[in-house]
Amino acid sequence: MIELEVRGVYKNFGGLQxxxxxxxxxxxxxxxxxxxxxxxxxxxxxxxxxxxxxxTGGQVWFNGERIDGFPPYEIARRGIGRTFQVTxxxxxxxxxxxLLVPAMAMHPTARQRSFRDKAMEVLRFLTMxxxxxxxxxALSGGQQKLLELGRLLMLDPDIIILDExxxxxxxxxxxxxxxxxxxINAQDKAFLIISHDMDTIFTLSQRLLVLDFxxxxxxxxxxxxxxxxxxxxxxxxxxxxxxxxx
Amino acid sequence: MSDHxxxxxxxxxxxxxxxxxxxxxxxxxLVTLLLLSPLYLNQSPYQMGVVTGAFFYAILASSWSLLAGxxxxxxxxxxxxxxxxxxxxxxxxxxxxxxxxxxxxxxxLAAGFVGLVIxxxxxxxxxxxxxxxxxxFSEIVRIILLTEFQYTEGTNGLQLAPLYEGITPLAExxxxxxxxxxxxxxxxxxxxxxxxxxxxxMREDQEAAAAMGVNVVRYKVLIFVVTSLIVGLAGAVFxxxxxxxxxxxxxxxxxxxxxxxxxxxGMESLLGAAIGAFLSRISLELLREINILGIHIELGAWxxxxxxxxLMFTLRFAQNGLLYPIIDRLFMRRxxxxxxxxxxxxxxxxx
Amino acid sequence: MTGIHPALAIWLMLAGPIWAGIGAWxxxxxxxxxxxxxxRARLVGGLGGLTMGPLMVVPxxxxxxxxxxxxxxxxxxxxxxLQLYALFAAMDPKNLCVTNPQYxxxxxxxxxxxxxxxxxxxxxxxxxYSVQGIISxxxxxxxMLGGYISYDFLxxxxxxxxxxxxxxxxxxxxLIGFVFERLFLRPMHLGHVERTGEYAILITFxxxxxxxxxxxAAVGPFSQKAKPYLGMGSVQIGPLNLIPNRxxxxxxxxxxxxxxxxxxxxxxxxxxxRAVSMDKQAAAVVGIxxxxxxxxxxxxxxxxxxxxxxxxxxxxxxxxxxxxPAATRSYVIIVLGGMGSVPGALVxxxxxxxxxxxxxxxxxxxxxxxxxxxxxxxxIFAIMLLLRPTGLFxxxx
Numbered sequence: 001m002i003e004l005e006v007r008g009v010y011k012n013f014g015g016l017q018x019x020x021x022x023x024x025x026x027x028x029x030x031x032x033x034x035x036x037x038x039x040x041x042x043x044x045x046x047x048x049x050x051x052x053x054x055x056t057g058g059q060v061w062f063n064g065e066r067i068d069g070f071p072p073y074e075i076a077r078r079g080i081g082r083t084f085q086v087t088x089x090x091x092x093x094x095x096x097x098x099l100l101v102p103a104m105a106m107h108p109t110a111r112q113r114s115f116r117d118k119a120m121e122v123l124r125f126l127t128m129x130x131x132x133x134x135x136x137x138a139l140s141g142g143q144q145k146l147l148e149l150g151r152l153l154m155l156d157p158d159i160i161i162l163d164e165x166x167x168x169x170x171x172x173x174x175x176x177x178x179x180x181x182x183x184i185n186a187q188d189k190a191f192l193i194i195s196h197d198m199d200t201i202f203t204l205s206q207r208l209l210v211l212d213f214x215x216x217x218x219x220x221x222x223x224x225x226x227x228x229x230x231x232x233x234x235x236x237x238x239x240x241x242x243x244x245x246x
Numbered sequence: 247m248s249d250h251x252x253x254x255x256x257x258x259x260x261x262x263x264x265x266x267x268x269x270x271x272x273x274x275x276l277v278t279l280l281l282l283s284p285l286y287l288n289q290s291p292y293q294m295g296v297v298t299g300a301f302f303y304a305i306l307a308s309s310w311s312l313l314a315g316x317x318x319x320x321x322x323x324x325x326x327x328x329x330x331x332x333x334x335x336x337x338x339x340x341x342x343x344x345x346x347x348x349x350x351x352x353x354x355l356a357a358g359f360v361g362l363v364i365x366x367x368x369x370x371x372x373x374x375x376x377x378x379x380x381x382x383f384s385e386i387v388r389i390i391l392l393t394e395f396q397y398t399e400g401t402n403g404l405q406l407a408p409l410y411e412g413i414t415p416l417a418e419x420x421x422x423x424x425x426x427x428x429x430x431x432x433x434x435x436x437x438x439x440x441x442x443x444x445x446x447x448m449r450e451d452q453e454a455a456a457a458m459g460v461n462v463v464r465y466k467v468l469i470f471v472v473t474s475l476i477v478g479l480a481g482a483v484f485x486x487x488x489x490x491x492x493x494x495x496x497x498x499x500x501x502x503x504x505x506x507x508x509x510x511x512g513m514e515s516l517l518g519a520a521i522g523a524f525l526s527r528i529s530l531e532l533l534r535e536i537n538i539l540g541i542h543i544e545l546g547a548w549x550x551x552x553x554x555x556x557l558m559f560t561l562r563f564a565q566n567g568l569l570y571p572i573i574d575r576l577f578m579r580r581x582x583x584x585x586x587x588x589x590x591x592x593x594x595x596x597x
Numbered sequence: 598m599t600g601i602h603p604a605l606a607i608w609l610m611l612a613g614p615i616w617a618g619i620g621a622w623x624x625x626x627x628x629x630x631x632x633x634x635x636x637r638a639r640l641v642g643g644l645g646g647l648t649m650g651p652l653m654v655v656p657x658x659x660x661x662x663x664x665x666x667x668x669x670x671x672x673x674x675x676x677x678x679l680q681l682y683a684l685f686a687a688m689d690p691k692n693l694c695v696t697n698p699q700y701x702x703x704x705x706x707x708x709x710x711x712x713x714x715x716x717x718x719x720x721x722x723x724x725x726y727s728v729q730g731i732i733s734x735x736x737x738x739x740x741m742l743g744g745y746i747s748y749d750f751l752x753x754x755x756x757x758x759x760x761x762x763x764x765x766x767x768x769x770x771x772l773i774g775f776v777f778e779r780l781f782l783r784p785m786h787l788g789h790v791e792r793t794g795e796y797a798i799l800i801t802f803x804x805x806x807x808x809x810x811x812x813x814a815a816v817g818p819f820s821q822k823a824k825p826y827l828g829m830g831s832v833q834i835g836p837l838n839l840i841p842n843r844x845x846x847x848x849x850x851x852x853x854x855x856x857x858x859x860x861x862x863x864x865x866x867x868x869x870x871r872a873v874s875m876d877k878q879a880a881a882v883v884g885i886x887x888x889x890x891x892x893x894x895x896x897x898x899x900x901x902x903x904x905x906x907x908x909x910x911x912x913x914x915x916x917x918x919x920x921x922p923a924a925t926r927s928y929v930i931i932v933l934g935g936m937g938s939v940p941g942a943l944v945x946x947x948x949x950x951x952x953x954x955x956x957x958x959x960x961x962x963x964x965x966x967x968x969x970x971x972x973x974x975x976x977i978f979a980i981m982l983l984l985r986p987t988g989l990f991x992x993x994x
Contacts, residue, residue, distance in 0.1 A: 012629060050457060056629045071463070072456035082457055090450040093443075101447045104440045105459035112440065151458060320798055371982065373794055374732050378928045379982055382975045385925050393968040498921055502806045509799060547814035554807030561800050562781055565791055 009058035020214040033205035040211040051075040081157035091137035102155035300527035307508040307523035315513035318449030323380040328481030331357040350482040357478020365470030388496035403492040512567025620646030644673035694959035704958035712950020713850035719930035719942040721901030727874040727937035728894035731797040735805030737924025743903030744910040770903025778895035929978040935991025
């Protein structure tokens with residue numbers, strides 16, 4: 001079973017306290033939303049979980065192993081995958097090659113041919129199979145987002161962290177991404193989704209984490225969090241005021 | 247259905263099997279030509295020497311294109327590493343009386359070791375810093391070799407023994423050609439394997455590659471070591487044929503020449519860089535002096551100036567190399583022409 | 598100072614590095630654990646440990662004061678220099694640097710003098726980097742070109758003081774810089790070129806290659822030297838044996854630096870350049886055309902390089918290859934000072950001038966010392982890249 005434990009994580013950037021004693025657990029294939037105002041530390045937390053940053057303090061445990069301080073590729077190989085806020089596809093490589101990279105990285109001894117079928121299947125799922133031989137840079141922004149999601153499928157991690165998956169996507173694409181998340185979640189994968197899209201996040205998540213100025217101010221089910229006064233003040237403040245005046 | 251109709255583009259493809267056959271046929275033709283040309287060249291040891299030298303440059307340029315074009319590591323230490331290979335062999339031969347073969351092995355390993363150190367040091371350095379560091383490294387090596395002339399013979403040059411007693415230019419030709427073919431085969435194998443896939447991913451976006459599970463540390467160091475071994479070997483062998491090596495080999499200008507050849511031939515294509523270097527070297531030799539309408543002109547350094555100009559225009563207008571279109575058609579890599587403009591590729595992000 | 602007991606010598610040699618290691622490894626950790634700013638902890642810990650051993654490391658470990666002030670790194674730095682000197686003196690007591698203070702003073706003054714010209718050239722390079730974001734690998738060739746242009750001009754015009762050659766060379770190199778930037782760099786900024794990172798490195802490299810061989814072809818592998826500014830010979834002022842020729846060159850350097858600083862800080866042009874270097878898009882929004890600024894910055898940069906060359910041709914012998922070591926030196930200076938920082942380039946230039954003078958002057962074998970001149974700077978370069986790539990004044994990239 002999936003077990004991620006974040007214990008008292010601090011992250012300090014030369015005087016700026018980005019994360020302040022953050023602790024939470026993920027058990028099993030939960031679908032968790034991570035919200036908070038800009039600069040609250042959401043991406044920093046992701047970077048710490050992913051190994052791009054080493055926490056200044058605290059520990060991260062995954063499936064019984066302490067992973068804080070591991071390089072990103074070690075963490076990826078152990079089963080935590082992520083997307084980036086600004087899509088980072090491998091531009092001068094084809095879509096197919098983009099998908100092969102994580103697969104080959106995860107299976108050191110296998111040959112490229114064995115993953116082509118799986119890659120095509122993933123592309124079919126994302127309705128992009130006709131783009132297999134296209135260079136990634138020729139894709140539109142939305143298609144590149146899907147490509148990143150496809151790469152995650154090839155990586156086959158236990159926990160998937162999505163950094164602003166809904167940012168700037170049009171409704172059609174949003175449907176595809178929404179379906180992606182629910183389908184994969186049903187296959188026993190946990191999700192940690194950063195988003196500012198309140199409506200989607202509230203309907204999608206089973207659980208919400210709220211970060212404000214590096215501190216975790218709420219952790220619980222969406223309705224409870226939505227009505228939490230601390231959360232309202234820090235993040236949803238506007239709504240409250242409007243409600244009062246209405 | 248798809249998110250967005252893919253914009254109009256031009257595709258040039260052959261069915262895969264036909265493309266592959268065509269590719270091997272092309273290679274076979276080239277190799278045969280090279281194997282047979284001594285029949286024609288044998289009349290002139292000078293000409294054979296020039297072609298042999300061109301093979302050497304082809305090895306240097308193609309290995310650099312693997313390091314810089316495919317893996318994205320802009321190292322200017324390439325010539326210095328070749329020099330280290332040659333100097334190690336030469337010094338061992340002179341001081342310990344080792345045979346050229348031992349010297350060559352030692353030189354190769356020395357270059358590989360130095361490449362390892364450079365790779366490790368440069369793990370954290372970004373593109374421009376890597377370039378600067380390797381320039382500084384080449385300069386330090388050159389200065390030391392120059393200044394400690396009591397030990398290294400400085401500008402007079404260190405003498406190296408021939409590969410074996412009584413070696414002929416013909417034999418040297420085939421040795422260098424063999425070296426070229428072997429190193430091209432090795433590099434081609436690397437570039438089309440998972441190693442090559444990872445290198446290209448790392449070149450595109452190292453952080454994203456790491457997030458996808460690619461061990462960027464291991465592969466970055468490995469590519470440095472592999473290319474250093476290749477150039478160290480090439481350097482050791484070649485300078486045994488030239489019989490002498492000076493610190494000038496490590497001048498940045500020499501490195502620039504290799505880079506120019508690789509760029510003009512095609513930086514991301516091993517074959518392009520090799521052919522480009524080969525043709526450049528031969529052209530530069532042929533153009534030493536020309537006779538137009540009975541007038542004899544010594545071109546001297548002007549040919550290099552023109553070469554530099556060619557480099558700049560290639561970079562500006564044919565960034566994939568001058569040989570790219572030819573190689574593409576002959577060897578039928580699957581080509582995707584760019585859609586309307588590069589600028590249109592920016593992601594559409596609504597505010 | 599001779600005849601140190603071997604055990605003492607070994608202890609002295611090892612203690613420093615060991616404590617440096619402890620400081621550099623441990624101090625950042627301690628600061629991080631306490632949630633404090635650890636950006637300078639490694640530098641201060643390493644240097645402090647190297648020079649003062651436990652005396653520095655232990656108090657810092659326990660009290661963890663804020664390390665922003667200059668003296669935390671500055672004082673151990675100076676101590677390190679002194680200790681290095683003492684060690685050196687102990688090992689080679691007959692060395693001129695140890696026995697002859699006048700010699701040392703002369704070396705220092707000579708290094709400082711030349712340092713101003715180094716600084717001038719480096720400022721040009723760092724200006725280009727700060728506005729365009731690229732390193733010009735052709736900088737050395739512009740320096741070389743400046744010298745030759747001045748020389749040819751002086752030959753053409755006849756009996757004038759070489760000082761006149763400086764603005765002429767500057768003008769020509771600036772124009773060449775403008776043309777090159779316009780033709781080959783602007784397309785990159787406009788997005789007409791694929792793979793801009795690669796292109797930026799290679800195109801300036803290619804231009805340098807072209808300039809180098811063009812000059813070599815035109816001039817031949819012969820050396821030139823212009824008439825000296827004030828005649829040969831030296832002047833004795835106190836303990837210092839000064840060479841007026843060099844002093845004039847240095848003075849030119851100082852004047853140009855002052856003018857440049859004035860332009861950068863007090864004129865609209867300078868402010869516009871700085872604006873673009875900080876944030877291209879923001880500058881564009883307030884009506885500054887980044888493309889024009891790019892071209893100007895490049896032209897000014899190449900002008901400074903050219904004028905450095907022109908300033909030095911009456912002092913040094915010129916060959917087509919002078920550009921190489923000068924360029925390498927400039928790279929060292931901008932990394933030392935911080936890429937994109939003009940004050941950094943200034944300070945860095947002076948430091949490198951001093952390092953080269955002291956290094957080559959004190960090297961046991963004087964002829965080799967001269968040949969190794971650039972190598973001393975390169976050692977600093979390697980250390981900087983490993984310990985603090987952003988340089989002394991650098992912004993976090």
